[in-house]
Amino acid sequence: MAELKRVVVIGGGMAGSQVAKGLEDHAEVTLIDPKNFFDIPYARLRAIVEPAIAERSLVLHSEYLKKAKIVESCAESATATEVVTSSGEHIPYDYLVICTGTLFQSPPEKTTKLERIEEMKGQNRTLLEAESVLIIGGGPVGVELAGEILNDFPEKKVTIVCSADRLIEFLGPKASRKCEKWLRKKGVTVILKDKIDVNDNLAPPNYETHKHEELKADAHFIATGKKLPTKWLETSEVLKDHVAVDGRLKMEASGTCQVEGLHNVFAAGDITDFKEIKQGYLAGRHAAIVVENIKKLIASPDNAKLLVYKPTNTPMGIVSLGRVLAVAQMPFGTILGRLAGLLKSKDLFIGKTRESLGLRAR
Numbered sequence: 001m002a003e004l005k006r007v008v009v010i011g012g013g014m015a016g017s018q019v020a021k022g023l024e025d026h027a028e029v030t031l032i033d034p035k036n037f038f039d040i041p042y043a044r045l046r047a048i049v050e051p052a053i054a055e056r057s058l059v060l061h062s063e064y065l066k067k068a069k070i071v072e073s074c075a076e077s078a079t080a081t082e083v084v085t086s087s088g089e090h091i092p093y094d095y096l097v098i099c100t101g102t103l104f105q106s107p108p109e110k111t112t113k114l115e116r117i118e119e120m121k122g123q124n125r126t127l128l129e130a131e132s133v134l135i136i137g138g139g140p141v142g143v144e145l146a147g148e149i150l151n152d153f154p155e156k157k158v159t160i161v162c163s164a165d166r167l168i169e170f171l172g173p174k175a176s177r178k179c180e181k182w183l184r185k186k187g188v189t190v191i192l193k194d195k196i197d198v199n200d201n202l203a204p205p206n207y208e209t210h211k212h213e214e215l216k217a218d219a220h221f222i223a224t225g226k227k228l229p230t231k232w233l234e235t236s237e238v239l240k241d242h243v244a245v246d247g248r249l250k251m252e253a254s255g256t257c258q259v260e261g262l263h264n265v266f267a268a269g270d271i272t273d274f275k276e277i278k279q280g281y282l283a284g285r286h287a288a289i290v291v292e293n294i295k296k297l298i299a300s301p302d303n304a305k306l307l308v309y310k311p312t313n314t315p316m317g318i319v320s321l322g323r324v325l326a327v328a329q330m331p332f333g334t335i336l337g338r339l340a341g342l343l344k345s346k347d348l349f350i351g352k353t354r355e356s357l358g359l360r361a362r
């Protein structure tokens, strides 16, 4: 029997977990991730009001991967034949898949499931003890957090400071307007076009915005932009010439999910420079194509007919506003209410994500 090909997957988030799972029966798969678990991102804000959600939303990589080798470390560099990790391992590959996503500054990443559960409980204690809460950032993370707090603790006073001129800027103005109106009606103070510096001195109860507005709150949560973890890509022999100016990986224009000019290196998820908004459901679509294309290349290295991914040009998005409501931008229009909430807010796609990894939804 021919030897199994070696596939190294870097990053065990939305895309990497699917790629490793999809290929472990077809190749010798190694998943590299600094965390020993997959943190279903959609649940991160509900976890602040309901830490018990961790039981379903934090999935050990060893729970869904039955054959793949798991290396708990960070990829630090890659050559044309191997990946070197921060723990000093040299891991050879025939196919490399990069799924390192984006890092949110908050909540900070923890490397074990237990640490992450403790962090969730700590955030919950902070929230329970606070009568007033300041949310720094008015993107989907800040708005979803406000929705969760209003749903479970309607008596708490919430303020959102957003540097943009509208909330949830990744969606159209109609979604922003509906969302802002709803939040204000619930008593939330929304401050637009102003910001608060996120630094180590940030502490309750006094905060000052760039425009010198003084705010008081018993606690703050940071929901500001994303930071791409791409430094190592820029210094990696095989990848450094394939990093776009924004830190993402330049992808083959044909849509095969290969990194431009590299036959055996693929990428999926937020790290790709596909011209579309960065979302988990799209990361899942990239992952499915990567799985099929690597299977095809393994079966027929010289004349595989690869599948192609077409970036989506009709941005859809659902921002939940607690457990029942949501604002949704869909191809048929933008809505806010229970109908939109039915699509996401109750389970936050946790069951669906677990099932896609072969686990029980509940």
Ligand SMILES: Cc1cc2nc3c(=O)[nH]c(=O)nc-3n(C[C@H](O)[C@H](O)[C@H](O)COP(=O)(O)OP(=O)(O)OC[C@H]3O[C@@H](n4cnc5c(N)ncnc54)[C@H](O)[C@@H]3O)c2cc1C
Pocket: 010, 011, 012, 013, 014, 015, 016, 032, 033, 034, 035, 041, 042, 043, 044, 045, 073, 074, 075, 076, 099, 100, 101, 102, 103, 104, 109, 141, 229, 232, 268, 269, 270, 271, 278, 279, 280, 281, 282, 283, 318, 344
């Ligand atoms: C609160 C929240 C709610 C969201 N809601 C939605 C939603 O409703 N719908 C939707 O479609 N999208 C949503 N998103 C966006 C979605 O989560 C992301 O688009 C998706 O997670 C991207 O998947 P990814 O695999 O590219 O990256 P991630 O899921 O971020 O995974 C990246 C992985 O790479 C690992 N990693 C990073 N650097 C290295 C390294 N050097 N070596 C090894 N491993 C590394 C990380 O530890 C992590 O496990 C939401 C995001 C958040 C934070």
